[in-house]
Amino acid sequence: MSKGRETRQRMIGVAADAVEEKGLAGTGINEVLRRSGAPRGSLYFHFPGGKDELVEAAVRFGAGRVEELMGRAAAEGGSAADVIERVIRGLADRQEAAHYTKGCPVAAVAVEAPPESDLAAACAEIYAAWEGVIADLVRAEGRPAELAGQIFALIEGALLLSRVRRSRLPLESAARAVRTLLEHP
Numbered sequence: 738m739s740k741g742r743e744t745r746q747r748m749i750g751v752a753a754d755a756v757e758e759k760g761l762a763g764t765g766i767n768e769v770l771r772r773s774g775a776p777r778g779s780l781y782f783h784f785p786g787g788k789d790e791l792v793e794a795a796v797r798f799g800a801g802r803v804e805e806l807m808g809r810a811a812a813e814g815g816s817a818a819d820v821i822e823r824v825i826r827g828l829a830d831r832q833e834a835a836h837y838t839k840g841c842p843v844a845a846v847a848v849e850a851p852p853e854s855d856l857a858a859a860c861a862e863i864y865a866a867w868e869g870v871i872a873d874l875v876r877a878e879g880r881p882a883e884l885a886g887q888i889f890a891l892i893e894g895a896l897l898l899s900r901v902r903r904s905r906l907p908l909e910s911a912a913r914a915v916r917t918l919l920e921h922p
Contacts, residue, residue, distance in 0.1 A: 745783040747773045752795035753802075757839045761792060761849035761856075792846060793859050799842025800863040806831075807870055817874035818919040822912045825892060829908040832899055840900040841893060864889070880919065888915050 751773040755764040766788055770777055784790040810823035832839060843860050850856035872885035895911035 741783070744773070744775050744779055748775050748779065748783065748791065749794045749798045752791050753799040753842060754839075756792055756795050756845055757799055757842045758835075760845040764792070766791075789854070789856055793856055796843055796846050796856070796859055796863065800867075803828075803842060803867070807867070811870075811874075816919070817871075817878050817880070818916040820874055821871065821888060821892075821915050821919075825895070825908050825912040825915065828892070828896060829899065829905040832896070832908070833905055837900050837903040840896045844893065844897070875919065878919070884918060888918065891915065 748769060752764065752769045755769060755772070766780060769775075769791070770780065780791065781787065784794070806827045807824050810820050810827060813820070813823060815823075843863050846856055847860035847864070850860060868885050868889045871888050872882040875884045875888070876882050891911050891914055892908075895907040898907035899905055
């Protein structure tokens with residue numbers, strides 16, 4: 738990987754962590770540059786659209802981490818409830834490892850981004866993709882796709898509560914609720 742590409746990726750990773758920890762408004766460019774060790778000129782060289790372009794790349798990067806987790810959970814096989822439970826437990830492990838300073842890598846931006854912005858559109862696209870994965874899992878078992886929205890909302894709410902309460906219990910409760918939803922028609 739070239740030095741420029743390495744710098745760009747490091748800036749994206751640092752921004753992803755910062756946005757998830759502090760939100761869109763709380764993430765400053767100076768902090769991203771300091772934490773990534775990138776020179777100031779790197780921002781507009783790699784992200785001519787400025788902070789919004791960097792944050793969009795960071796949100797997509799953070800979403801990729803969750804998608805990798807979803808892929809690993811699905812690769813282990815089992816029922817939709819098994820797969821979703823592994824995803825939820827992976828999210829709980831991730832929060833616990835970060836000492837509950839992180840939650841959903843998309844939520845902070847989704848809440849703070851102006852509704853008609855490219856950032857809001859990117860968040861909506863990511864959320865739709867994640868809900869689509871859940872919908873595929875539940876439809877494969879002959880269950881209605883609308884359950885995917887309910888399950889997705891349950892997971893997102895549990896992520897928030899887990900972070901606020903600094904406990905994995907809301908996510909563990911969500912995993913049990915998902916199993917109940919999927920195993921008891």
